[in-house]
Amino acid sequence: MTGLQILIDGFAISALYALAAVGFTLIFGVSGFLNLAPGGIMLVAALIGWWAAGTLGLGVYPGTLVGVLAGVATAYLTYFLVVRPIQRSRKIPREETEIFVLTGTLLWGIMIQGAMAFIFSDNPVTMRPLIGGVANIFGVRTPWNEIMIAALCWIVIGLLWLLINRTPVGKSMLAASINPRGLTLLGFDLSRIYLLVWSIYGVLAGGAGVLLASFLGVGTANAGQLTASAFSIVVLGGLGSVTGSLIAAFVVGYLETVTAYLINPTLRPIPALLLLVVVVYLRPQGLLGRR
Amino acid sequence: MFDVKKASARFGRRFFARSGAAAAALGLLALAASAPAAEPPIKIGVIGEASAVAGASITKAAQMAADDINAHGGVLGRQVEVVIYDDHSSAADAVRAFQRAADEDKVSAVVASYISEVALAIEPWSGRLKMPFITPGAASTDISKHVHDDYAQYKYTFHGWMTSAFIAQSICDFEHDMIVKDFHAKSTVVMSEDAAWTTPLDAQYLSCLPKAGLKVLDHIRFNPDTTDFTPIFNKIEGEHPDVITTGISHVGVQPTVQWHDQHVPIAMVGQSSQATTSTFWKDTNGNAEGVITASAAAPGVAITPTTVSFTEAYIKRFGDSPAYDGYTTYDDIHIIADAIKRAGGTDPDKMVDAMEKTNYVGTIGTVQFYGKSDEYTHAIKYGPGLVTGVVLQWQNGKQVTVWPRDKANAKIQFPTFIKSPHA
Numbered sequence: 001m002t003g004l005q006i007l008i009d010g011f012a013i014s015a016l017y018a019l020a021a022v023g024f025t026l027i028f029g030v031s032g033f034l035n036l037a038p039g040g041i042m043l044v045a046a047l048i049g050w051w052a053a054g055t056l057g058l059g060v061y062p063g064t065l066v067g068v069l070a071g072v073a074t075a076y077l078t079y080f081l082v083v084r085p086i087q088r089s090r091k092i093p094r095e096e097t098e099i100f101v102l103t104g105t106l107l108w109g110i111m112i113q114g115a116m117a118f119i120f121s122d123n124p125v126t127m128r129p130l131i132g133g134v135a136n137i138f139g140v141r142t143p144w145n146e147i148m149i150a151a152l153c154w155i156v157i158g159l160l161w162l163l164i165n166r167t168p169v170g171k172s173m174l175a176a177s178i179n180p181r182g183l184t185l186l187g188f189d190l191s192r193i194y195l196l197v198w199s200i201y202g203v204l205a206g207g208a209g210v211l212l213a214s215f216l217g218v219g220t221a222n223a224g225q226l227t228a229s230a231f232s233i234v235v236l237g238g239l240g241s242v243t244g245s246l247i248a249a250f251v252v253g254y255l256e257t258v259t260a261y262l263i264n265p266t267l268r269p270i271p272a273l274l275l276l277v278v279v280v281y282l283r284p285q286g287l288l289g290r291r
Numbered sequence: 292m293f294d295v296k297k298a299s300a301r302f303g304r305r306f307f308a309r310s311g312a313a314a315a316a317l318g319l320l321a322l323a324a325s326a327p328a329a330e331p332p333i334k335i336g337v338i339g340e341a342s343a344v345a346g347a348s349i350t351k352a353a354q355m356a357a358d359d360i361n362a363h364g365g366v367l368g369r370q371v372e373v374v375i376y377d378d379h380s381s382a383a384d385a386v387r388a389f390q391r392a393a394d395e396d397k398v399s400a401v402v403a404s405y406i407s408e409v410a411l412a413i414e415p416w417s418g419r420l421k422m423p424f425i426t427p428g429a430a431s432t433d434i435s436k437h438v439h440d441d442y443a444q445y446k447y448t449f450h451g452w453m454t455s456a457f458i459a460q461s462i463c464d465f466e467h468d469m470i471v472k473d474f475h476a477k478s479t480v481v482m483s484e485d486a487a488w489t490t491p492l493d494a495q496y497l498s499c500l501p502k503a504g505l506k507v508l509d510h511i512r513f514n515p516d517t518t519d520f521t522p523i524f525n526k527i528e529g530e531h532p533d534v535i536t537t538g539i540s541h542v543g544v545q546p547t548v549q550w551h552d553q554h555v556p557i558a559m560v561g562q563s564s565q566a567t568t569s570t571f572w573k574d575t576n577g578n579a580e581g582v583i584t585a586s587a588a589a590p591g592v593a594i595t596p597t598t599v600s601f602t603e604a605y606i607k608r609f610g611d612s613p614a615y616d617g618y619t620t621y622d623d624i625h626i627i628a629d630a631i632k633r634a635g636g637t638d639p640d641k642m643v644d645a646m647e648k649t650n651y652v653g654t655i656g657t658v659q660f661y662g663k664s665d666e667y668t669h670a671i672k673y674g675p676g677l678v679t680g681v682v683l684q685w686q687n688g689k690q691v692t693v694w695p696r697d698k699a700n701a702k703i704q705f706p707t708f709i710k711s712p713h714a
Contacts, residue, residue: 002525009521054573117342122380123565124518126548128576134554143552216518217545220342225516260522266485266514 004140006254006261012146014253015153016212020226021233021245022157023204029177029240030197033087033098035105037078039227040112041202042209045071046218047116049210050125060128064210067127071206072199074112079198082108109227117220124219127210149211156207157246160200164242173197177240229269232276238289247287251275332372333365333637335627336392337620338385338403338413341377344568345405345540348617349427350375351609353402355601356624366628367636373624374398382412389413393420399637400424400627402451405540405564405616407431407487417447421639423630423646425449427623428616430488432456435661435670442663446643449660450670451623452587452616453680455488457673459495462536462561462585465682465694467503469703470560474712476533479505482523483538483561485512492538492562500536508532515541524555533712537561537584544574551578556710559583569612572688579685581706587615587655589683589692592700598654612690615680622653655680 024038049067052058058066082104086092092100129145136142164170175183176193184190212218212226229252237248252272260268279286337353340346350373357373365371374396378385385404392398393416401417404410405428414437417424424447426434432454438445453461470476481496483489493510500507508530513523523546527535535557539546543565550559560583565571567586571579590612593599601621605613613621630645631637647669651658656678661667671678682694684703691701 005525009519013519054576121344121347121570122342123344123570123574124544125574126544126576126578129552141554143554145552217548219544221516222518225518257522260519261525265517265519265522268517268519 002261004138006257008137008140008142008146009261010250010254010257012150012215013257014250015150016208016215017229017233017253018157018246018249019153019204019211020208020230021237021249022160022242023201023208024230025234025237025240025242025245026160026173026197026204027201028234029242030173031083031087031194032180033083033101034231034239035078035083035101036227036231037074037082037105037109037112038205038230039223039225040109041071041074041078041205042212042226043116043218043220043223044074044112045206045209046127046213047120047125050127050213051120053127060130064127064130064214067210067213068203068206071209072202075198075202075205078105078108079194084194109223113220113223116223120220122220124217124222125213126217127214129214145214149215152211153208156204160204161242163200169196232272236276236279236286238286241286241288244286244288330369332370333367333628333631334372334374334396334398335624336374336376336389336396336398336401336403338376338378338388338392338401338409340380340404340406343380343405344570344574345428345564345614345616346378346380348568348614349402349405349620350377352605352613352617352620353624355605355608356621360625360628366631371624371628378404378409380406380409382406382409385409386412386416389416389422389424390420393422398422399631400642402427402620402623402627405429405452405614407434410434411487414445414448418444421447423447423449423627423639423642425451425623425627425646427451427619428614430455430458430492432491432667432670433487435667439663439666439668442668446669447639448669449646450667451626451658452619452671453673453678454667454670455490455492456495456667457670458562458585458680459492459538460499460673461680462682463496463499463503465585466500466505466534466536466560468696469694470534470712471504473703474533476505476712478508478532479534479536480509480511480527480530480532481507481536481538482511482513482527484515484541486515486541488540489538496536496538505534505536517542518545520546520549521553524550524553528555528557532557535559535561537563540564543571547571547582548575548578551575551580551706551708554708556708558705558709558712561585564615566685567683567690568614569606569690572685577688580687581685581704581709583682583684583693583703585680585682586690587618587680589681589690592681592692592698594656594681594698595652595654597652601654618654622651622655622658625653626651626658 028034045067048070049063052066053060053063086100131144131148134141134143172188233248233252237244255271256268259271337350339349353373357371360371376388378388400423407429410426410429435450537559563584566582566584588594588598590602630642634641634645659672660669681692683690683692693699693703
């Protein structure tokens with residue numbers, strides 16, 4: 001019984017982690033830059049989604065949509081206000097651009113957290129379930145919402161895979177991640193590709209934020225933890241590898257769930273972090289990383 | 292040296308007469324202007340947590356209390372001015388704010404925080420800086436134990452809310468009166484966050500719950516940073532208690548929403564600080580239905596003649612009902628003002644003496660403090676006729692009072708997914 005409970009619970013958490021991690025790794029893969037803003041984007045999406053659904057009275061589904069759009073808007077702000085100016089700056093030496101983007105987005109994430117806490121208070125918010133009620137899966141009482149969230153995550157990831165591998169636009173994104181200079185030589189506009197990637201990133205992170213709010217609830221105090229989780233999953237899976245991120249998301253999701261159920265909920269994040277240390281030590285490029 | 296002859300030769304004799312008259316007139320004017328000059332205001336420092344729902348209630352209620360006191364003429368002819376600080380839920384920031392309040396802003400007293408870790412960090416500083424300090428919301432019994440153990444050093448600290456021990460006792464009394472008697476519950480699991488205020492709370496729970504008629508099947512303390520409560524609820528459900536006894540303050544929205552979404556069939560009863568404010572219903576999208584929590588007061592219930600009017604005035608001014616520490620802060624500011632009046636001034640030692648003799652009918656009850664020889668020196672006295680708090684339940688978007696019976700305005704009702712306790 002507990003085994004089945006762990007299986008179901010772990011699946012839902014892993015699917016959410018996968019959604020957030022895939023966007024994160026996409027950005028790194030295409031632009032070559034790590035950013036520490038995903039927690040902030042998820043937070044804004046969750047809070048705005050809650051506010052739109054409840055306070056503005058739009059209801060659950062429109063509210064969720066508004067939340068995702070808010071996530072995309074935040075992603076754009078991150079790109080145009082923080083990442084792009086640093087990328088284009090002539091004053092920063094090329095070798096140091098990555099560090100500056102990392103630091104800049106970290107600070108930007110903290111600013112978002114502070115601003116959201118000021119506007120909304122640091123109380124976590126929850127989105128109403130997209131579907132209410134509980135289902136009975138072989139004796140395990142599972143909210144329908146949890147099942148739907150897992151399904152939604154996989155659908156989005158599936159659509160993303162189709163986009164990248166089967167559409168011309170997606171293939172140019174893939175090409176940009178392999179050889180950006182070669183791509184520009186072929187006449188593609190790199191800046192449009194970056195814009196597209198950041199849009200997708202906004203949708204993924206925003207979606208993950210809103211769905212997490214629906215499943216467990218999200219508060220300003222979570223923002224830092226979310227970024228840390230996404231970061232460690234992406235490093236574990238291998239920076240730049242989408243498949244690697246997916247696998248790592250499930251490894252981490254299940255490790256956490258098993259720990260919470262069988263050992264102690266308080267020790268939940270620890271085994272995943274230990275695994276990260278081991279993997280980085282033995283195989284620094286992660287499970288399936290290329291760089 | 293000033294040569295009058297030369298000067299009068301230069302300016303003429305009339306000059307002196309005119310300038311002398313002008314100087315005299317100016318002098319009279321200056322005198323007239325300064326005569327009704329008000330004495331400097333009495334400053335009270337208020338350290339709250341602007342981003343936390345309970346912390347924001349502190350600063351708002353303090354401002355209301357100051358305005359009310361000033362509307363009635365102030366204290367000893369002086370206006371009361373509230374100086375507000377935000378400690379960002381950090382003990383380090385709170386200590387810095389306390390030092391600034393004392394050294395730079397020269398306040399006469401400080402009202403601070405609902406977080407026990409913060410109050411305990413400030414406590415030694417109230418002794419070092421000889422600054423009367425009262426906490427309207429923290430609960431740890433250590434706050435008053437320190438005063439008992441080292442009175443000379445810590446006497447400036449007062450505990451303006453019930454200690455954890457009494458909070459737990461009031462919940463045990465409630466569970467005995469209603470959960471055991473009306474619902475025939477026989478067992479419980481204690482579920483609380485791992486924080487400074489719950490250590491004495493849980494200790495009291497484990498001692499008084501069996502005496503109330505509830506066998507304690509398990510005692511779970513979880514990390515306050517927990518976001519996924521499913522494994523915890525799962526474990527509790529596996530033990531089949533009749534009711535869950537809670538001690539949560541740092542968390543509230545997430546466990547409550549998950550409890551509801553997962554249809555955990557066991558009622559939650561106890562202390563859930565966030566559930567004491569009216570924003571909780573919105574924050575949980577109504578999943579607070581059926582949650583029972585102890586609080587200082589509840590809307591619509593006249594614990595004292597001033598409770599209801601304060602609640603209504605607060606809602607009118609700020610839009611939401613006060614959290615439990617809104618009531619206590621309002622009372623604590625009045626208690627400080629009252630002490631200053633009786634002490635005849637703001638001398639710290641005289642203020643402490645006056646505060647010890649407090650017998651004040653506030654919004655939460657009649658406030659008196661325990662003395663030097665009592666175990667919880669300078670904590671609020673607990674008991675009928677003094678302060679007991681109330682127990683409220685969320686029903687249909689409203690907080691209704693279910694205990695004590697003579698103050699109750701509704702009966703306990705649980706949502707349909709709750710299977711125990713069953714009446």
